[in-house]
Amino acid sequence: xxxxxxxxxxxxxxxxxxSIKKLSKKTGIPVSIIYGVTTFYAKLHTKxxxxxxxxxxxxxxxYLNGSLDIIKYLERKLDIKSGQTTQDKKFSLFIDSCIGxxxxxxxxxxxxxxxxxxxxxxxxxxxxxxxx
Numbered sequence: 618x619x620x621x622x623x624x625x626x627x628x629x630x631x632x633x634x635x636s637i638k639k640l641s642k643k644t645g646i647p648v649s650i651i652y653g654v655t656t657f658y659a660k661l662h663t664k665x666x667x668x669x670x671x672x673x674x675x676x677x678x679x680y681l682n683g684s685l686d687i688i689k690y691l692e693r694k695l696d697i698k699s700g701q702t703t704q705d706k707k708f709s710l711f712i713d714s715c716i717g718x719x720x721x722x723x724x725x726x727x728x729x730x731x732x733x734x735x736x737x738x739x740x741x742x743x744x745x746x747x748x749x
Contacts, residue, residue, distance in 0.1 A: 618646065618654055622661055631662040659713055667702045667709040669747050672726040675712050678719035687723050687735050688712060694744065707748070 621644070625636045632655050641648045655661045659672075671691065675684050692698055695708050702709040718724035721733030732743055 618644070618651065619658070622651075622655055622658075626661060631665050633663070659711060662709075665702070665706070667706050669708045669727050670711065671708055672711045672713045672716060673699075674714075674716040674718065674722070674724045674726075676715040676719060676722075679722040679724060682722035683735075684723040687725070687737075687740065690737050690740065694740070708744075 618640075621640055622632055625632050625640070629636065637648055637651045637655065640646070640651055644651075652663075655663055673679075673684060673688050673691065675688070688699065691710055695703050695710060697703055697708070697710055699710050699712045713726075716724055716726050716731065718731050718733050723735045724731060724733040725735060726732070727743065727747065732739070
């Protein structure tokens with residue numbers, strides 16, 4: 618099921634209610650089960666996302682190295698909260714429990730690419746590059 622959900626998301630950018638219903642008919646798995654799986658995994662989205670998906674790590678390592686400040690900074694900078702997308706559909710912001718960069722905390726992924734040892738200045742440069 619996860620492979621099917623990933624394929625749907627890759628094709629459409631997210632897993633819609635309609636996609637879940639179609640997958641249910643195709644597989645015979647109840648809609649409620651598919652929806653539960655879709656919403657359980659942080660990498661699967663049930664709403665359209667922005668061009669750039671920002672995933673901030675909030676593991677203990679990142680948290681102890683300032684990820685909370687980074688999250689708050691990004692929320693202010695982008696004028697959105699975690700789980701939301703900017704008005705221009707350019708950025709979506711999510712918080713992840715771990716992205717595997719504990720030795721270079723705090724860290725984030727943008728469309729799967731890691732950015733580590735984050736500072737406000739570094740974030741400004743990254744966002745500026747994405748906007749251009």
